[in-house]
Amino acid sequence: MKKTLTLVLAASCLATAQIRPVIDLQGGFAFPKITGSSADEQAGWAFRVGAGAAIPVNPQFDILLTGGFGMANAGSEDSEDGNTTTITLTPRFIDIDGTALWKASPQFGLMGGLVMTIPIGGTYEYEFTSEDYPQYNESEDGDIDDLADLADADINNFMSLKIGGQYMLGEKNALTLSYLLPMGKYFDGDGFSCEIARLMAGVQFAL
Numbered sequence: 001m002k003k004t005l006t007l008v009l010a011a012s013c014l015a016t017a018q019i020r021p022v023i024d025l026q027g028g029f030a031f032p033k034i035t036g037s038s039a040d041e042q043a044g045w046a047f048r049v050g051a052g053a054a055i056p057v058n059p060q061f062d063i064l065l066t067g068g069f070g071m072a073n074a075g076s077e078d079s080e081d082g083n084t085t086t087i088t089l090t091p092r093f094i095d096i097d098g099t100a101l102w103k104a105s106p107q108f109g110l111m112g113g114l115v116m117t118i119p120i121g122g123t124y125e126y127e128f129t130s131e132d133y134p135q136y137n138e139s140e141d142g143d144i145d146d147l148a149d150l151a152d153a154d155i156n157n158f159m160s161l162k163i164g165g166q167y168m169l170g171e172k173n174a175l176t177l178s179y180l181l182p183m184g185k186y187f188d189g190d191g192f193s194c195e196i197a198r199l200m201a202g203v204q205f206a207l
Helices: 004-018 144-151
Strands: 021-033 040-042 046-059 060-070 076-079 083-103 108-130 138-143 159-168 171-184 187-189 193-204
Touching: 004 171, 021 040, 021 060, 021 076, 046 083, 046 171, 060 108, 083 144, 083 159, 108 144, 108 171, 144 171, 159 193
Parallel strands: none
Antiparallel strands: 021 046, 021 193, 040 076, 046 060, 060 083, 076 083, 083 108, 108 138, 108 159, 159 171, 171 193, 187 193
16 A cells, blocks of 8 residues: 555655756767777767657756757877878767756756766777878778677667756746766777767757
8 A cells, every 4th residue: 555655645745746848959078988999089969859858856956858869970090100090980879867956056056977878889080091091091881890800899878977066047938057977988899998978068948
């Protein structure tokens, strides 16, 4: 009986909560962390388009449940004896995240949560240039899954810790800034792996 009453109460709370649909547009920077290679890491761009819902818990706290499609661009550059090798990855992914928002003031809030990133393909670019032997210069591009097969590597789902803030522009719209710290490897091969962190700024619209 107690379990039934608890479920009824929880359902009533959800039914009466002022759940607000939200649209989330973000852009920013991607920062790769590469292990097992002496190449220099090259930061790139990132963006995401998402939607979801904001669920008020009390006047100071909201729960944000959102999902979105995004892309990132990052890579590495290795230069030695006049030879330069550059590899650039442009993965596509789906983000699913749950965020708690604490409203420190009517305009400003702090947020933290977890983001599950699910890769859904992408592309890569490879370029080799030689100052002394330009006849050996070459470049190619292709599907990122084919690159993983050639490198005997896995492309994985991974979680990221999300921390950031929000500044309200009005009753419904807000500016957001967040940092996604990866807790898993995106690209993982034998003695070689790559993690991708993101620093994102955006606009959130409540409908």
